[in-house]
Amino acid sequence: MRKIQSSYKLIASALALAAAVAVPTSASAVAVTLNVNSALSSLTLSGNAFGLNYGQQSAGSLSASWGGTISGDLTGGLFTFTGGSAISAIVNPSGPFTTAPNPIGVEAGNYGVKAVGLVPGFPGVITINGVYKDLVLDITTGTAQNGVAPTGQTLVFGALSTLDYGYNSSTAGPLGAGSGSLSGVSGSDTSASLVSWDGTTLSLPVTLHTTGSNRFEDWNGTIVATLTQVPEPSSLALLGIGLVGLACARFQRSRQNL
Incomplete structure (x- = not known):
């Protein structure tokens, strides 16, 4: 009888341990994916x-x-951007776009830009063609919390983000062409105070200014993401489950020995 009582106590303790660690407390930081x-x-x-x-x-x-994913830590109702996000621009259906006189020619991309006008120091009317492609953004800093003013987000372009371009003159013909990397180009999201997070859905208005050689970009819009993954129980929870199995086996042996 004492063996049976001991087995009951072991089962109860193991179940309590598994339940306690399987569900994060409000004070525990949990890595999540949106x-x-x-x-x-x-x-x-x-x-x-x-x-x-x-x-x-x-x-x-x-x-x-x-599209893509956003990574961060969730502590109670506070979402903290930790880096490792891969917010990816989708290939634009209005393409392909030209980069003439760039020998790359016509290519698919995320954005196709064109600028025409007079540029001091250049002959004739200048035409610039550009294609932004393979754009990926990461969010390396910032927080979001429902009902609380969030801190600013820092957005950074990923390694493959590229601008292909070409420019020519109406009187002198082709003047230049090339490819420029946006990797590491970053800026602060100046609309951070409008970010909302209700524990399931993140709405991230974006007002981002970036700069490069002889150019600048302004990115405006909204990124909406939903919680899709909560980490699996910790190893302590698995230990608790193992203890449950051990206790059950011990209980079964105790009954057989009666």
Whole structure:
């Protein structure tokens, strides 16, 4: 009888341990993943190169949908951006776009830009064609919490983010072409105070300014993402489950020995 009582106590203790550690407490930081809803997430691009404002190469070429994932830590109702997000621009259906006179020619991309006008020091009317492609954003800092003003988010472009371009003169012909990496180009999201997080859905309005050689970009829109993954129970929870199994086996042996 004492063996049976001891087994009952062991089972109860193991179940309590498993329950206590399987569900994070409000004070525990838990790594989570949010899935970006591409149907609700888009950014519009405006900018300037050599003093000429960007126009669209074709209808819709300055706006793109975004998908991917957002990573962070969840502590109670506080979401903290920790880096490791991969918010990816989707290939623009209004493409492909030209980068003439760049020998790359015509290619698919996320945004197709065109700027035309007079540039001091250049002959004739200058035409600039550019394609932004393989754009991926990470969010390396910041927080979001429902009902509380969040801290600012820092957005950083990933390693493959690229701008292919070419520019020519109406009187002198091709003047130059090339590819520029946006890797590591970053800026602060100045609309951070509008971020909302209700524990399940993150709404991240984006107002981002970035700069490069002889150019700048402004990215405006909203990224919406939902919680899709909570980490599996910790090893302590697995230990608790193991103890339950051990206790059950001991209980079974105790009954057989009666």
